[in-house]
Amino acid sequence: MENNNKKKILYILTVILVLISIGVLFFYAPVPINPGERGTYTDSNQETRYTTTQDEWINYVNSFYIAYFHIPIALSAYLSFSLVFIFSILYLRDARQKWDTYAASAAEVGLIFAGLAPVTGSVWAGAAWGHYWPPGDIRLNTSLVLFFIYLAYLLIRQAIDGPEKKARLCAVFGVIGFISVPISFLSIRLWSAAYHPTVIGPGGGGMSGSQIIIPIVLGLAAFVLMCISLTIYKADNFTLENELLSLKQQKGV
Amino acid sequence: MKEFWYLAKKDLLIEFRTKQMLNSMLIFSLLIIVIFNYSFSNMLYKVDISDIAPGILWIAFTFAGMLGLSRSFASEKEDGCLDGLKLCPVDPSAIYLGKVSSNLGIMFIIEAIIIPLFIVLFNFRDITGLGGLVVIVLLGTLGFIVVGTLFSALTVNMRTREILLPVILFPIIIPLIMAAVMGTQKVLLEGSIMSAVNEVRILVVYDVVFIIAALLVFEYVIED
Secondary structure: OHHHHHHHHHHHHHHHHHHHHHHHHHHOOOOOEOOOOOOEEEOOOOOEEEOOOHHHHHHHHHHHHHHHHHHHHHHHHHHHHHHHHHHHHHHHHHOOHHHHHHHHHHHHHHHHHHHHHHHHHHHHHHHHOOOOOOOOOHHHHHHHHHHHHHHHHHHHHHHOOOHHHHHHHHHHHHHHHHHHHHHHHHHHHOOOOOOOOOOOOOOHHHEOOHHHHHHHHHHHHHHHHHHHHHHHHHHHHHHHHHHHHHHHHHHOO | OOHHHHHHHHHHHHHHHHOHHHHHHHHHHHHHHHHHHHHOOOHHHOOOHHHHHHHHHHHHHHHHHHHHHHHHOHHHHHHHHHHHHHHOOOOHHHHHHHHHHHHHHHHHHHHHHHHHHHHHHOOOOOOOOHHHHHHHHHHHHHHHHHHHHHHHHHOOOOOOHHHHHHHHHHHHHHHHHHHHHHHHHHHHHHOOHHHHHHHHHHHHHHHHHHHHHHHHHHHHHHOO
């Protein structure tokens, strides 16, 4: 019972944080990067163009607000995937059903974030760089690969019948899939046109000022909490499903 | 660790007697190259061939390899051969390494036939950097087979294994294929393996990491 109360507190906290971060985004947050005096973007012919009309300029500046969602979503996708990796290793170590349940729920939640990251990214890229899918951009392509690995993971879950075998083979795929992500990042980098700014490192990619710290931290906290509560919620869901199944088998329904 | 060699020899012996997989893989990859040759026929006079050649070559290799991989463990299902293998007094990793070696052998034979045919069909006369090409093909094929053999064992007991194998294998080998294609292109353009040193580095890292990971998890894949 106490556990249930803790979960309720977590869920309520998540809802409040998400609402606050949306509110802050609309009424307080500044444009997260300094777009320069005139907006520039790269058009489809790889030429630098300047925004000309007032409308274009407003669109260009406003497009940067999506960063407050895009960055937390992308980070949540990576977080879910590391959760899948950790739970898979734990399952391979002692073969307890609960690790598999957690890994499966983390993968399902991660699939949503891994799908949303390229979508929000491509909307932003369309407005800011004039190109919905900048060819060879590292992070867009890595997050798409991540999305496909999640899909494959869930496909394997669907294809196997026995719960023990399903858990074991999925855990193996969770481990192998996670290892391939950093290598995939490295190899896509060979093709990179440097669209994404390097945020961590000298220069800081234009992110500066204390005003942006509050909305970005709020956004991160909201999305990470959302990711964790959804995973717990989904895991409870799976547990109930399994209980129902075993009850049905006992009664011979 | 000598056992794995016996297992590989067994697989290769069966393959050379029936030639089932060799024939269909060879014809399939040849067909892919011919289809590309037709569909890009307008382009072939306009662009530099070394711009599109690496992509076509690696698509042919991976698609043909997929045919072989999906049969690799499935053929052991007949008459309970897989159970017999598991009963052998050998380490599970020996079974895995044996399968990797026999699959590698078959892939190398296919590639050794396909590359000369490719040179003829695409009129690739002034070919340079053949030595570098060999290095990249060897490293790329090794990584592809290492992951592919593991997944072939993983899907062997599933109902939809033929459909599932490519779907789960391709996302994992994307980094490998990208590095291999880039490396092949650089070697063909500049003629020296030194120009593709970054790609070779990624290929080596990929191969080493996945051989170790596969050896660690393989026993979980075939236990039941």
